[in-house]
Amino acid sequence: MNTFKRILCIVLCFYMLNSPAYGFTEKIEPLDxxxxxxxxxxxxxLKIIYSKDDENIDYMDCMLVLERSLRRFPEGVIKEITDYYSKMGIETNVVINKTEKIADLFSEYVLGDKSATVYINALQNSMYNDECVASEESxxxxxxxxxxxxxxxxxxxDRMExxxxxFNGGFQYGNWEEKSDVFLNKHSAMSFEDEVADLIWYTEVHPELLRTLDCEEKEIVHxxxxYLAEVFDQCFDSVSENTKLWMDAFPQEPDMWAIDTITQxxxxxIIPEEFEGMYDAYITKENxxxxxxxxxxxxxxxxxxxxxxxxYMQEEYVSLDPVKGEIFMNDGMAVLDRSMLCSNKEVIYKAYQMGFLGHEGAGLEPDSxxxxxxxxxMFAYIANSQGMDISDYEVINYTDIDDVQDSEKPFIYFAATKGILKGYGYNFNPNGYCTYQETYIMLMRLYNLL
Structure with a gap:
């Protein structure tokens, strides 16, 4: 048995040290x-429409911005809308127009009898004149x-309004000065339609701002x-209780079993300030x-x-584009595909170097x-890197891991045996998501194990 375990350890170490933690072993070519x-x-x-009159214009960044924007929303939501409109004979479009003024870098949505269209104005990039960029927030x-x-x-x-x-307590739209604490911002106070769109927008893009509202009367905003989350649940089949819709937009309290660990x-x-109030929400890969x-x-x-x-961290330096003959700033992040860059480039680059990510950031999707x-x-990978015997585990007969690849089951056994990540009785729930407070508990166990 000891000989077998030593052989298994060698195989696992070879596998883990020569491939990223998520098993991407081949270079994945970025899409055009x-x-x-x-x-x-x-x-x-969706139907995406943009001008092809100028063959030299590159809309790649616009496509990436649109893709990231769509991913902000729960999986399946946008498709439910487009399917619904399609049955009614309404086409859902995204129209990308080029602009030369930064003041015109905005988007617009228009619902008509035959089409529902999001108009995106893209600005010609000053660095590369053939590239157009769009505003993700817009x-x-x-x-x-x-x-x-x-x-x-x-x-x-009418029911929603x-x-x-x-909720507004009798205060009418169009009068920001009258009762500003009832509304998220001045724009939200303009009309009911503006407020609903703004709240959905903020919950997806700036949940930390909603979570840390400092005025007691802002509880009305929460x-x-x-309320919108409940309506969402009723309107969309793809949204369920397990989605934990917009949980990170609410200030949360940790469960009693997690308080001591979180305090430590x-x-x-170890816990960044911006994670304050994040406990029962699912944790993203980037975080x-x-x-x-x-x-x-x-x-x-x-x-x-x-x-x-x-x-090692790449420092910014001036480079010369050999094809275009133009000078630009290079921060060394070109190794990662543009679509995979996110808010914390340093974290992602370190994760790439440590082997957590595949080639060119494959499999990242920071918001997933x-x-x-x-x-x-991940825990087995780190333990192995610190010289621990990751073949030192007990095989646990979980009833819900039959679909897990045989090469991945040892990671489950190792994490469970060492007490880092425990199961639920006879179930491990391999595809279940981790909450922030669950992650804090796991990381404290990992810290004590190293």
Whole structure:
């Protein structure tokens, strides 16, 4: 048995040290503009229209912005809307127009008898004149209008407006100065339709701002979001209780079993301030990487972490484009595909260097949630890198891992045996998502194990 375990350990170490933690072993070629356009149209039921008069114009960044904007919303929501409109003979379009003025860098949504159209104005990039870029925030905002119009259609416009007027306590739209605390901002106070779209937009793009509202009377805003989440659940089959819709927009309290661990991690500066109030919401991959690296760095020290994983950060420097003959700033992040860049480039680049990500950021999707299986693989990868015997585990007969690849089951056994990630009786729930407070508990166990 010992000989078998040693052989298995060698095999696992070879597998893990020569491939990223998520098992991407081959280079994945980035998609081109037309392929991304086709994928978006097929997945979301949209028709994307842009001018092809100038063959030198590159709309790649616009496609990436549109794709990221659509991913902001729960999976299946946009497709439900486009399918609904299609049955009514209404085509859902995204029209991209080029503009030369930054003041015109905005989007607009128009619902007509035959079409529902999001207009996106794209600005010609000053660095590369053949590239056009669009505003992700503006795009998400207009998609919020697309969603809210569908909610009015299926749930009832007057019904929703009357409920909002009750929340407003008699204060009417169009008068920001009269009762500003009832509304999220001045724009939201303009009309009921503007407020609904703004609330959907903020919950998807700026949940941290909603979570940390400092005025007690702003609780009304949270009540409106809770109401919209309930309406969402009734309007969309793809939204369920397990979606934990907009949970990160509400200030949350940790469960009793997690309080001591969270306090210790906060005192050790492992939990960033921006994660304050995030406990029962599902954790995104980007934030999971942030916490994992904070824990490992806290345990090993910054210098040892860099040495163990051969980390280095690229510094910005001036480069000359050999094809275009133009000067531009290079930050060394070109190794990652543009579509995979997110808010914290340093974290993602470190994750790439440590092997958490595949080639060119494959499999990142920073806003997607981390599964329990992915977490188990990550913990085994880190333990192996620190010289632990990852073949030292007990085989546990979980009843729900039959569909897990045989090569991945040892990661589950290792994480469960070491107590890092425990199951639920006879179930492990490999595809279930991890909440923030569950992640905090796992990371404290990992810290003590290293």
């Amino acid at each position: 503009e037309s392929e991304i356009k086709t994928n978006i149209e097929e997945e979301y039921g 795009t998400v905002h207009e998609l919020s209008h697309l969603i809210s119009d569908y909610m009015y259609e299926t749930y009832g416009h 009357n409920d909002f007027l009750k 009540k409106k979001i809770e 991690l906060k005192n050790a500066s 999971f990487y942030t916490l994992v690296m904070n824990v490992v760095e806290s345990k090993l020290g910054k210098e040892e972490l860099s040495n163990n994983f051969n980390l 949630y981390i599964t329990r299986l992915e977490a188990a693989k």
